[in-house]
Amino acid sequence: MNDQAPQTDPAPPHRLQVPPQRANASALIYNESGAYLLHLRDDIPGIWEPGSWSLLGGGVEPGDRSLEETIRRELREEAGLDIPDLVPFAVEQARSSDGTLVPIQIFAGQWSGDPADLELTEGVMLHWFRPEVMPRLRMAPSTRELARRHAELLNAGHYGPGPSTTIADAGTTTTAAVRPPHPRSPSAAAPSGRPVPNIIGVHLYLENAHGEILLGLRHPDSAYAGRTWHFLAGHCEQESAVACLVREAREEAGLLIDPGDVEYVHAVHLVDTPGTPPRMQLVFRARHWTGTPEILEPDRCVSWSWWRPEALPEPLVPYARAAIDGIRTGRLYTEWGWT
Structure with a gap:
């Protein structure tokens, strides 16, 4: 990141013809839950926005043939980070230390990983935030506005028509068309024609001796389903689904489960929001376990409770309710959101 880049101001809505050495590039990275990846900068005097949340990015360096190459190198x-699809979204302007305006090409791209797994070489940390949380953060108003505009367009299903939102590089030009970030309908083929990977999630269905089901209340600032009840759940890493379930139960709630005591009970093939990557949500029952549920990841879950299946809490993640209904009726599979 170019530490000398100052706070950005909105750019005029037209193409900016500038030498590449006077342009920067930043990435507006979002996930399927509508949260945005922000970078907490070092609190060091003399750098741009010390101690603030910002976007990843930086300035053109020798060898960069385009601003897309610049942002990919910076990520x-x-x-x-390596994000396959980065789409030009907007152009902002930064006022440098000598008072001149430097354009910043903003690229938007989707990624659904865990920031804690990334090896950050600059700054303090990376974290997902939804736009409604950003007013409580120390960050540039222009960055907050970028996320708000992008979220509105995503919710509408497109980036919308309008003038070019790219900077013409010297010798190369990124596309001037404003492309949609995803297909218009959940079942549409990917714009590139390539297969769309499905994300695999695992969920723990646990019943106590009274027939009550264990559910957790997610943290209000959780990237997904804040203030909503849900299964103990997680995403598969380099591991089998059952191994993931055993690990997540131990890490999130201190429950010890023998893989031999796990049985598959339901799957929900899900499109949570139109245009987002499909998910295969696998639900497993543990017949036996050791331990009492504890709050071990308070940034994700603030409470564990047991609930009668006929009196489940509200709000409850809709596909979790569908899975519980399926398990109680002996149905093994549900499709959700494929309209």
């Missing part, structure tokens, strides 16, 4: 160098 790799700063966080080891």
